[in-house]
Amino acid sequence: MVFGFLNLAKEEHIEQAKKELYSNLPQNHEEWDPTGKSPVVSLIKEKNVKNHAKYLFLKNNPGYVKKTFLKIIGIIILAFTISRLLSHYTQTSFFIMNTLIIIGSFILLIVFHFKVQSIRRDLIKLEVAKENNYLYWPDKNHKLWRDYAHKYTEVFNRGDQDQNLEDIFWGTTNINGKKHNFTSGLFNYTRVSRDNKGNTKHQKFTDHYFIIKLPRRLESRFYLYPEGVISKIANFFTNKKIKTESIKFNDTFAFSYKGKKTDKHMNITQILTPRVQEELVKISDYKKKGNGFFTRRSTNGLSVLFAENAVVFYAPGRILRKTKMNFFKSSDIKEEDKNELKKELETMIKVSDEIINYLD
């Protein structure tokens, strides 16, 4: 009953959502995916309609989330009162029962919080997709991750279990009057490790990626990842580091590629023009922000893979970290949230623009 709000897509709103969405969604998509397969537009449309129906429902029932939250609080208070009354009449200790109620309330509130957050993100992303004519898929997809991990091993071959891609956009961007395809989304995975006592530890991570299709194939495949102690030691033995003219760039990124440095040097430095270096350092610095002492991150900053006919950007954390949208006040999607998401995508598009400029 409490989580009835999980099923917000009511029939009457689905019909309205279909009308509103289908007029905006482009009829003939030419979406590109690195796997070579085209996203199933009909399935995506169906999913988007459901999400849009949720939005319509919340718009028509502005106090719904607030009411549900109050219901949960009411249930918790009622449970405590019953427990108290029972202990009063039976004169026995209800310690275990109280503990269970506290744990139960805690779980209930956490599930509520995450569910509301997830709906909020879905709605913001769907709105951005609608405005920019992107395709958007909010669900988890393990199969797509397998294909990506096969194609872009350096980036996506992470974690030990539960790997999947989520909140995926497929779209096009205009660079120098030419259309360029891209895809972007979240990558979830779990790292399993064992401590000295033999206890298994599960660590869940969520990172985000952005892949843009290039107008032609790159001659060299290479991977830039955050410079650290291990990469410095590795470079001492392998001597793979290609040093550019920027001290900051060299301190920020480590290199990984197959083959000899002398063979790759020319190709790589041609792509890494001063503008590209500058932009990559800026993005990496930005992505490092919010790396607090208690923040668990899979990587420290930006990683970039230049492979075949695409560039893959990979950064820690969610693409939309904090949202301003507040269901308790209104169900309207805030402009700030949309702009935040657009800004994230535009940053990647800007640096891709620089790379494509060189390739053109």
Next chain:
Amino acid sequence: MCVEKIIFINKPCLKPYMDNQTILIILLIILAWFIFTYNRLITMKNYVKKSFSGIDVQLKRRTDLIPNLVSVVKGYAKHEKTIMEEVTKARSHLEEARKRKDVQKMANTESELNSAVKSLFAVSENYPDLKANKNFLDLQKQLRNTEDQIAASRRIYNENVTSYNTKIEIFPSNLLAKLFSFKQEKLYETKERESKKILVNE
């Protein structure tokens, strides 16, 4: 015989404050720091040189594009002699400064060339045929890209110079910098803080 043994007969003799091993370890640490700091200073100095040559390469590319631009414009705007002479003059000034590798002069002449090219593009507004010319549009695009790259190279150079100058000034690396006469490098500062993009049609 140590002093403690003469005065307090029962007190055991204290060991010297530092034994040879400790002194050796301290000396090794100082030597390691010395080598590391010296190498770091040399590396940073080389980065400054490398980033300066980065600017130089982009400037060269730009000065190479200017004669083509002038000849294209000449074909359409024969009466704009003064502006074309200004561009040619500014270009030769920049070439001269590049040969001398004088940072300040290069920055000044680059600004001079920037404003001359800007006036040339402004004048081209009056000639619709020129504006529609494919070569002119290509050159315009190339010049704009090169200017963006110059601006980025300049920022990288200034960043490197700032890091190098800071390293020379701060303690304790300033001791080594003085000992080996590492000198401060000049920043590349153009008159316009951020050069504006050359745009005509866009």
